[in-house]
Amino acid sequence: MNEVASRDVVVREWAKRGQEHKSGSSSRGAFTRYVGALDSWDEPTNETFNEMWQALRAALTFELQRRSLWTSPPSYLGVYGWESWRQQSGHTGCTASALDELLVDCYSFIFLKRLARLKAQLEVKPEIEGLVFLYLRNYLHDRRKHYDPLGFRVFEVLRVAVRGAVAAGELHVLSGDSKILNQTILAFDAGDNPRVAFEQSHLGAIVERWNDDLLPDLVNAPRASRRRLIERLRRHLLDLEASGVRVFRFKDIIDPLKQDARARWAAIFELDGGACTSPGGEPAAVAHRIQPDCRLEEVESFMEFTGSIADRLELLDVPKKTHRYLRRLWCFLRTFAGDERMDRLPSNRKLSSLLGIPRDRLPGLYEILRQAIGDPAGAISARISA
Amino acid sequence: MSPAGVRARLQQATRRAVRRYAAVQVMVEGLIDTPLEPGELFVLHATAAFDVEWAVVARHPAHSRLLLVMPADGCSLVGSSDVEIPESAPGGPLVLRCRFGQWLGDSSFETRTRVGVLDPGDVARARLAWSEIEKGDEPGPARWEADEGPDYQDWVTEILVPACMALADSEET
Numbered sequence: 001m002n003e004v005a006s007r008d009v010v011v012r013e014w015a016k017r018g019q020e021h022k023s024g025s026s027s028r029g030a031f032t033r034y035v036g037a038l039d040s041w042d043e044p045t046n047e048t049f050n051e052m053w054q055a056l057r058a059a060l061t062f063e064l065q066r067r068s069l070w071t072s073p074p075s076y077l078g079v080y081g082w083e084s085w086r087q088q089s090g091h092t093g094c095t096a097s098a099l100d101e102l103l104v105d106c107y108s109f110i111f112l113k114r115l116a117r118l119k120a121q122l123e124v125k126p127e128i129e130g131l132v133f134l135y136l137r138n139y140l141h142d143r144r145k146h147y148d149p150l151g152f153r154v155f156e157v158l159r160v161a162v163r164g165a166v167a168a169g170e171l172h173v174l175s176g177d178s179k180i181l182n183q184t185i186l187a188f189d190a191g192d193n194p195r196v197a198f199e200q201s202h203l204g205a206i207v208e209r210w211n212d213d214l215l216p217d218l219v220n221a222p223r224a225s226r227r228r229l230i231e232r233l234r235r236h237l238l239d240l241e242a243s244g245v246r247v248f249r250f251k252d253i254i255d256p257l258k259q260d261a262r263a264r265w266a267a268i269f270e271l272d273g274g275a276c277t278s279p280g281g282e283p284a285a286v287a288h289r290i291q292p293d294c295r296l297e298e299v300e301s302f303m304e305f306t307g308s309i310a311d312r313l314e315l316l317d318v319p320k321k322t323h324r325y326l327r328r329l330w331c332f333l334r335t336f337a338g339d340e341r342m343d344r345l346p347s348n349r350k351l352s353s354l355l356g357i358p359r360d361r362l363p364g365l366y367e368i369l370r371q372a373i374g375d376p377a378g379a380i381s382a383r384i385s386a
Numbered sequence: 387m388s389p390a391g392v393r394a395r396l397q398q399a400t401r402r403a404v405r406r407y408a409a410v411q412v413m414v415e416g417l418i419d420t421p422l423e424p425g426e427l428f429v430l431h432a433t434a435a436f437d438v439e440w441a442v443v444a445r446h447p448a449h450s451r452l453l454l455v456m457p458a459d460g461c462s463l464v465g466s467s468d469v470e471i472p473e474s475a476p477g478g479p480l481v482l483r484c485r486f487g488q489w490l491g492d493s494s495f496e497t498r499t500r501v502g503v504l505d506p507g508d509v510a511r512a513r514l515a516w517s518e519i520e521k522g523d524e525p526g527p528a529r530w531e532a533d534e535g536p537d538y539q540d541w542v543t544e545i546l547v548p549a550c551m552a553l554a555d556s557e558e559t
Binding site: 038104121131134159163 | 403473502534535
């Protein structure tokens with residue numbers, strides 16, 4: 001069985017287990033066995049660890065797919081430097097994939113930080129598979145909120161508006177999760193045919209026009225006026241019926257709304273002087289060095305190069321916080337270099353806000369990166385510009 | 387970092403987490419069969435289905451057998467009247483759901499399922515939050531926005547409300 005097929009089997013198994021958890025028929029699973037084996041006298045066996053690891057990978061993949069995150073760039077969850085979740089590293093010294101990177105962090109969130117919580121529940125019940133599942137969802141919620149604030153905000157505001165309309169009896173859930181998730185099908189009449197939802201080819205164009213009215217408030221309205229924003233959005237939702245859309249899937253309104261908001265926001269960002277204007281032009285200088293030139297460099301070589309820089313940064317003798325900033329900045333620059341839609345780096349002010357790095361630290365960090373990459377006469381730089 | 391390197395770092399981090407947990411357990415085991423005190427964390431069989439712990443926050447000033455308890459959990463969604471305990475603090479990371487506090491007789495607790503202790507400062511914050519709720523103080527708009535988040539509302543309706551009902555039911559029986 002190849003790796004993809006094998007993963008799909010595990011994902012299906014996880015989905016089944018999730019259903020079993022809902023119905024209360026779950027048996028003692030991999031997570032329970034692993035947490036049970038974590039004590040100060042002994043360590044879990046390799047088999048117990050691998051079983052837990054595989055189950056966590058499957059659960060994470062399942063959740064990414066369920067939330068339509070599997071097809072979004074990993075950067076939306078703060079995993080930079082990868083084009084997709086499926087992409088494997090060509091560089092043997094690096095983490096094997098974006099999913100591996102997320103998996104390590106997810107493990108820490110659930111099994112390290114919340115070990116006491118998991119152990120506490122094991123005092124009063126035989127299994128904690130469901131709690132791990134809850135923490136996993138909680139983890140992805142936090143990552144989305146932190147790393148994709150725009151997408152998260154649009155999703156949450158629209159979800160509140162739809163839930164409000166459902167609660168008021170203006171919309172009805174025909175199928176899917178009543179909490180309103182991507183696959184939920186909604187209608188103006190409870191007797192409508194849910195299959196009609198898949199025939200709404202013009203829905204995207206209608207939804208995108210909502211942003212004429214909703215932006216920029218949809219992205220940056222102060223908290224106090226959020227209720228008014230939700231009310232406006234709800235009116236747009238209800239106007240769908242007049243446009244001939246009586247049945248629709250939540251995914252088919254959230255996706256175009258989010259994509260259009262992203263595109264318009266990016267345009268605002270550009271007009272606002274998002275171009276590189278920093279003194280000394282440091283970002284541009286570094287970005288220019290790492291910009292892959294397809295005429296000269298094969299993508300694989302670029303991956304190998306960026307992988308070696310990442311390794312080199314790990315070895316630098318600098319304070320932990322500086323390490324953290326360097327990793328973040330490098331990941332961003334690597335993503336930037338591979339993204340054709342971005343032709344200029346943001347200013348230091350914007351970059352500082354985007355990456356959570358104090359602005360005054362950026363010049364020093366660029367200098368360290370410059371040294372790690374090597375001077376223009378150095379071997380690696382020569383490989384890029386050759 | 388290589389996969390082997392990642393695994394080694396995970397093992398190290400896991401050992402640290404287990405040691406931290408074990409240190410708390412030593413302290414908790416020393417408290418078995420001692421009277422319940424504010425600042426202690428329990429789990430209850432009656433609410434096991436809802437993945438919550440219970441934090442003892444205060445003893446009633448007039449009825450010493452009554453304890454103010456609040457559900458507590460590791461979900462990072464934080465509402466307007468919740469008290470968030472950071473990872474670095476004893477018992478953390480944990481969120482005390484102060485709006486769901488209730489007075490219970492101390493016989494409701496199984497002292498053998500005591501699972502942790504909290505920092506007195508965090509317990510004081512929870513008591514303050516409780517007194518504001520009692521007075522009917524409205525949180526500012528920045529805070530009630532958190533309460534309106536769909537995920538937070540789901541957490542409240544699926545976990546916290548049923549947990550409190552299960553606890554109340556268990557006391558009646």
